[in-house]
Amino acid sequence: xxxxxxxxxxxxxxxxxxxxxxxxxxxxxxxxxxxxxxxxxxxxxxxxxxxxxxxxxxxxxxxxxxxxxxxxxxxxxxxxxxxxxxxxxxxxxxxxxxxxxxxxxxxxxxx
Amino acid sequence: xxxxxxxxxxxxxxxxxxxxxxxxxxxxxxxxxxxxxxxxxxxxxxxxxxxxxxxxxxxxxxxxxxxxxxxxxxxxxxxxxxxxxxxxxxxxxxxxxxxxxxxxxxxxxxx
Numbered sequence: 001x002x003x004x005x006x007x008x009x010x011x012x013x014x015x016x017x018x019x020x021x022x023x024x025x026x027x028x029x030x031x032x033x034x035x036x037x038x039x040x041x042x043x044x045x046x047x048x049x050x051x052x053x054x055x056x057x058x059x060x061x062x063x064x065x066x067x068x069x070x071x072x073x074x075x076x077x078x079x080x081x082x083x084x085x086x087x088x089x090x091x092x093x094x095x096x097x098x099x100x101x102x103x104x105x106x107x108x109x110x111x
Numbered sequence: 112x113x114x115x116x117x118x119x120x121x122x123x124x125x126x127x128x129x130x131x132x133x134x135x136x137x138x139x140x141x142x143x144x145x146x147x148x149x150x151x152x153x154x155x156x157x158x159x160x161x162x163x164x165x166x167x168x169x170x171x172x173x174x175x176x177x178x179x180x181x182x183x184x185x186x187x188x189x190x191x192x193x194x195x196x197x198x199x200x201x202x203x204x205x206x207x208x209x210x211x212x213x214x215x216x217x218x219x220x221x222x
Binding site: 041 | 141142144146151152153154155156159199201203207208209210211212213214215
């Protein structure tokens with residue numbers, strides 16, 4: 001059963017804490033992506049990775065970090081440097097240049 | 112940066128009517144994609160149209176692309192209440208697999 005999963009579904013963070021969002025795919029895709037979505041808005045690209053052990057900053061990378069040690073996994077850490085982290089985070093994977101497959105999302109709230 | 116802009120921002124129609132959404136973009140592209148998002152969920156890919164294509168069909172969906180006007184339209188025929196969702200266009204901006212999303216059209220289909 002192929003797909004892309006994200007966990008947790010809901011996440012609460014206290015100010016000053018780092019939190020890590022999980023993204024796993026078994027679609028054998030080389031490329032993976034992290035997006036942020038704010039209410040009523042489109043998606044903005046945080047980081048992307050074309051291939052394992054390589055990743056690039058997107059449009060809004062400040063306050064976020066990623067790793068890509070395995071093809072299947074692309075975790076996103078929201079650091080305390082991100083001043084307004086409350087948002088809906090979406091992970092996606094694809095063959096580079098083709099349609100993207102999205103996970104169900106993680107809703108992060110700062111308390 | 113948001114390259115795609117959808118129009119209208121919101122659309123409310125009756126079941127059985129057709130729904131047309133438009134997307135404009137700024138730079139040259141290799142392809143343009145349309146996605147659907149149900150409230151609080153991940154995005155689902157609907158259709159991809161390449162820059163050398165003018166029209167594409169998939170079931171009740173019809174997408175057109177006019178590269179001279181840098182615009183695309185998505186037509187949903189004989190709409191159903193289940194079509195209620197937000198619809199996003201995304202372009203690759205000639206950057207390969209990196210997508211730039213518009214702000215979306217929120218479609219409401221009333222039974």
